[in-house]
Amino acid sequence: xxxxxxxxxxxxxxxxxxxxxxxxxxxxxxxxxxxxxxxxxxxxxxxxxxxxxxxxxxxxxxxxxxxxxxxxxxxxxxxxxxxxxxxxxxxxxxxxxxxxxxxxxxxxxxxxxxxxxxxxxxxxxxxxxxxxxxxxxxxxxxxxxxxxxxxxxxxxxxxxxxxxxxxxxxxxxxxxxxxxxxxxxxxxxxxxxxxxxxxxxxxxxxxxxx
Ligand code: AP5
Numbered sequence: 001x002x003x004x005x006x007x008x009x010x011x012x013x014x015x016x017x018x019x020x021x022x023x024x025x026x027x028x029x030x031x032x033x034x035x036x037x038x039x040x041x042x043x044x045x046x047x048x049x050x051x052x053x054x055x056x057x058x059x060x061x062x063x064x065x066x067x068x069x070x071x072x073x074x075x076x077x078x079x080x081x082x083x084x085x086x087x088x089x090x091x092x093x094x095x096x097x098x099x100x101x102x103x104x105x106x107x108x109x110x111x112x113x114x115x116x117x118x119x120x121x122x123x124x125x126x127x128x129x130x131x132x133x134x135x136x137x138x139x140x141x142x143x144x145x146x147x148x149x150x151x152x153x154x155x156x157x158x159x160x161x162x163x164x165x166x167x168x169x170x171x172x173x174x175x176x177x178x179x180x181x182x183x184x185x186x187x188x189x190x191x192x193x194x195x196x197x198x199x200x201x202x203x204x205x206x207x208x209x210x
Pocket of ligand 1: 007012016033058085119137138193200
């Protein structure tokens with residue numbers, strides 16, 4: 001099954017993608033994680049992407065489409081995948097269509113902007129493996145240390161309140177039109193994000209199995 005997880009920054013796409021990919025044994029492909037890795041490694045793509053990411057803007061379509069195309073061609077994606085954070089523009093969705101990629105479901109996780117702003121200040125990510133936590137809702141077992149790899153967890157540069165506002169604005173202007181794009185193709189299911197991560201997971205899994 002090929003799926004897209006759609007939603008505003010901080011709505012919980014990454015968190016839910018992690019749950020569902022374990023359940024279905026398919027990879028979750030996060031373009032955000034791929035870009036952060038490229039920035040950390042100082043690659044050409046990373047150098048080009050960093051300023052856009054730090055400002056809360058989208059990385060240009062031509063950069064991200066190439067990266068995504070290479071990633072979904074990998075053998076682990078042949079039985080299905082979850083795209084977390086791609087497409088982010090109608091041009092990216094059209095590129096996916098023109099690659100001949102069949103999308104079975106688009107799961108939108110809907111959370112109000114006010115809730116997101118509060119949530120993001122508590123997010124922490126592992127600087128090595130990218131695992132995501134929350135100081136209140138999903139704490140690490142040992143404070144400041146990643147459960148998965150033991151490296152330090154830090155706040156993302158783009159989780160500063162003013163950048164979160166810019167990211168929300170970008171989402172409403174450039175990404176939200178994808179809801180109509182996939183609704184008109186009969187692919188969109190919307191799940192209301194819940195207070196508890198596990199409660200949202202139940203709704204997401206039910207929506208996928210329906
Ligand atoms: P990306 O990494 O994709 O960031 P984002 O879309 O802004 O998404 P987030 O990772 O912030 O949110 P999420 O919905 O995954 O939330 P999470 O599950 O972590 O992209 C970063 C940047 O890269 C972009 O701004 C752009 O510049 C660039 N980029 C990436 N893809 C691109 C593309 N296709 N085109 C162009 N540019 C691109 O949850 C957030 C927090 O809340 C966590 O701490 C979590 O533990 C907590 N939480 C989750 N669910 C709940 C709940 N139900 N209750 C309480 N807390 C919860």
